[in-house]
Amino acid sequence: MAGSEAAWQAAQAGIPVVIHEMRPQVETFAHRTGNLAEMVCSNSFRSDDSEQNAVGLLHWEMRAAGGLIMQTADRHRLPAGGALAVDRDPFSEEVTATLRAHPLVTVEEGEISELPAEGHWIIATGPLTSGALAEAIRAETGAESLAFFDAIAPIVYADSIDMDTAWMQSRYDKGETEEEQKAYLNCPMTKDQYEAFIDALLAADKTEFHEGETAGYFDGCLPIEVMAERGRETLRHGPMKPVGLTNAHKPDEKAWAVVQLRRDNKLGTLYNIVGFQTKMKYGAQTEVFRMIPGLENASFARLGGIHRNTFLNSPTLLDGEMRLRSRPNIRFAGQITGVEGYVESAAMGLLAGRLAVAEITGKTLPPVPAETAMGALVTHITGGAEAKTFQPMNVNFGLFPPVEGLKGGRRGRKDRYKAYTDRAKSLWTDWLQSTVTGAEASPAE
Numbered sequence: 001m002a003g004s005e006a007a008w009q010a011a012q013a014g015i016p017v018v019i020h021e022m023r024p025q026v027e028t029f030a031h032r033t034g035n036l037a038e039m040v041c042s043n044s045f046r047s048d049d050s051e052q053n054a055v056g057l058l059h060w061e062m063r064a065a066g067g068l069i070m071q072t073a074d075r076h077r078l079p080a081g082g083a084l085a086v087d088r089d090p091f092s093e094e095v096t097a098t099l100r101a102h103p104l105v106t107v108e109e110g111e112i113s114e115l116p117a118e119g120h121w122i123i124a125t126g127p128l129t130s131g132a133l134a135e136a137i138r139a140e141t142g143a144e145s146l147a148f149f150d151a152i153a154p155i156v157y158a159d160s161i162d163m164d165t166a167w168m169q170s171r172y173d174k175g176e177t178e179e180e181q182k183a184y185l186n187c188p189m190t191k192d193q194y195e196a197f198i199d200a201l202l203a204a205d206k207t208e209f210h211e212g213e214t215a216g217y218f219d220g221c222l223p224i225e226v227m228a229e230r231g232r233e234t235l236r237h238g239p240m241k242p243v244g245l246t247n248a249h250k251p252d253e254k255a256w257a258v259v260q261l262r263r264d265n266k267l268g269t270l271y272n273i274v275g276f277q278t279k280m281k282y283g284a285q286t287e288v289f290r291m292i293p294g295l296e297n298a299s300f301a302r303l304g305g306i307h308r309n310t311f312l313n314s315p316t317l318l319d320g321e322m323r324l325r326s327r328p329n330i331r332f333a334g335q336i337t338g339v340e341g342y343v344e345s346a347a348m349g350l351l352a353g354r355l356a357v358a359e360i361t362g363k364t365l366p367p368v369p370a371e372t373a374m375g376a377l378v379t380h381i382t383g384g385a386e387a388k389t390f391q392p393m394n395v396n397f398g399l400f401p402p403v404e405g406l407k408g409g410r411r412g413r414k415d416r417y418k419a420y421t422d423r424a425k426s427l428w429t430d431w432l433q434s435t436v437t438g439a440e441a442s443p444a445e
Ligand SMILES: Cc1cc2nc3c(=O)[nH]c(=O)nc-3n(C[C@H](O)[C@H](O)[C@H](O)COP(=O)(O)OP(=O)(O)OC[C@H]3O[C@@H](n4cnc5c(N)ncnc54)[C@H](O)[C@@H]3O)c2cc1C
Pocket: 001, 002, 003, 020, 021, 022, 023, 028, 030, 031, 036, 037, 038, 039, 040, 041, 042, 043, 044, 110, 111, 112, 113, 124, 125, 126, 127, 128, 129, 130, 133, 210, 308, 333, 334, 335, 336, 340, 341, 342, 343, 345, 346
């Protein structure tokens, strides 16, 4: 996804590109063909609503930028209500044919197993990056900076949490400053609530790993339901332990268990539920997590998951232009940068392609506005996210700087989202205008 889009953007701007694709010579457990832009699982690009949905807005921004992935997806659209579902084989066949037919694009089949020392490169090898290249990246960045599994805890919009039930406090009030002493958001449970929660966890529908996906999985990312299966008290002595916490609303009542949430972005609009990585199905997750006192009306920016997923600690490794700080001739794009999803991956390819073109043609671009979907994502992965707990992220409105003066909470949501998307469209249009190069104005034949 990302590599195809990056190549298209650069070639359309008049820059010759070589795409290196290891398939079909080297296969992955998920891909079935040798095509570029293969959709490995669902055939959905999710919501196409550019007024009320952040991924729909990303569609809009990519279309405005002449994105190959979006224009091809539009041509192979299947009926799916408000979602953009795609006829996957004709889609990837057409992306492949279009790129192969482009006079400035060459496709070379074969694995890249080293980090190239010279030339302008975009590494967009995805969640299933080959072992040899992953090793080379690890050698460059350090073992801690490249993960092979994600362990995604659900992320909740801060303004949907009931603060009449929850309170802010770090365990044992640890920390030098007041901000640190109140870094966590706590949701208390009584014994009955805890027992009901464990029952629901045990009964919930779970997803299975794909075949070939599990090697190395149990390294410190046990799903909460697996912890619950090991014993009804396990969670109460693990991520839900109540010690060192005093309920600010009921100081005399000792909670039987406490669920903690931690800030997930610098804006403070998102909180993740600490230690709650899970393989529960999405429907089950919302049901079970809304049993937590304080989260009865929670809106989820993303739900939890555990997948085979190679990704960088981008906030520490990449600069704002998606270049590897230690080797600026290499950019990263796509899922390997810590975004999640076909659309987000392609979007980061689009941006990396354009940033590379600017660099090659000696143009200085203004930063991508953080108020656009594209900018919100790239700002998050290259600095907005907490580096210590960095996990892959879908695009969502929690990543956007708030529009001042609008009503918070559920009631104001429709107007708020419309304000976000109007602002983004205007700023993205301006930004695109600033990237127009001579070569792009008259694309190569
Ligand atoms: C099993 C699975 C299911 C998924 N399901 C969904 C889903 O349903 N919906 C969704 O939105 N997202 C899904 N994703 C997440 C993700 O969005 C997609 O994987 C998406 O394709 C990522 O785009 P990308 O461009 O970063 O990587 P990819 O589309 O995977 O492209 C990377 C390319 O690099 C190639 N490559 C890897 N290593 C090398 C190398 N060393 N040399 C040369 N080529 C190399 C690969 O063969 C591949 O073609 C899923 C991921 C996985 C692993």
